[in-house]
């Protein structure tokens with residue numbers, strides 16, 4: 001009994017601490033219908049400033065669609081979004097960057113890929129050169145600067161995509177399964193770039209299937225099921241004592257098929 005009470009206290013403290021962080025991006029009643037199907041069905045989400053929020057859930061749960069909606073790449077059928085409590089305007093969108101699950105690279109060198117992204121953001125001259133050098137160094141891609149981006153390994157491409165997004169100095173970074181299908185060393189390199197960005201104050205929203213990664217990186221977890229939030233809260237609480245069937249089954253390693261209950 002005493003142990004359970006202590007755990008509840010820790011959980012409450014984590015929830016109170018999370019709620020005390022001001023919201024950077026907030027969405028209410030997000031809905032997306034395509035061809036008469038509700039793919040995102042009334043999602044409320046609060047992205048705390050400076051936090052690392054991890055979006056989890058089974059394949060097809062709506063994680064990538066939610067990320068695209070939050071980043072403004074798709075217009076929702078219904079719902080409302082705010083940025084620091086105010087309107088989400090063009091300057092707020094410019095303060096965001098996204099790394100897609102399959103990053104798109106120019107058919108040019110690593111260096112040119114970085115230079116192009118910064119040029120689009122209006123950076124030129126020595127400031128751009130300095131930003132490129134810093135990005136190459138952080139992503140440990142200096143030796144590959146002149147190589148065509150398309151010949152890089154999966155891990156190197158993902159590192160370049162992340163370095164390119166971070167070089168744009170975003171306040172909010174969206175990452176869609178940034179380490180899916182990478183080996184442990186490549187995964188570690190990506191995670192350390194994410195952790196470093198977070199320490200410098202970048203707010204991170206990432207999709208992941210990796211429980212170890214959630215334990216290592218997540219401050220908050222949003223667990224999706226069939227286009228809805230099944231559960232959300234501080235990672236320390238959701239990972240230890242999930243309240244929803246969906247998150248519980250998933251954490252126990254049982255396959256959870258949307259709308260079909262837990263499978264053995």
Ligand SMILES: Nc1ncnc2c1ncn2[C@@H]1O[C@H](COP(=O)(O)OP(=O)(O)O)[C@@H](O)[C@H]1O
Nearest residue numbers: 034035039057058059060061062063064065066
């Ligand atoms: N453009 C689209 N048109 C119709 N259905 C879509 C579209 N994009 C995604 N979907 C469907 O929406 C659901 C959620 O997709 P997605 O967000 O990609 O899932 P995941 O959680 O695996 O990232 C899936 O059933 C998918 O087939």
Ligand SMILES: [Mg+2]
Nearest residue numbers: 063064065176
């Ligand atoms: Mg996806």
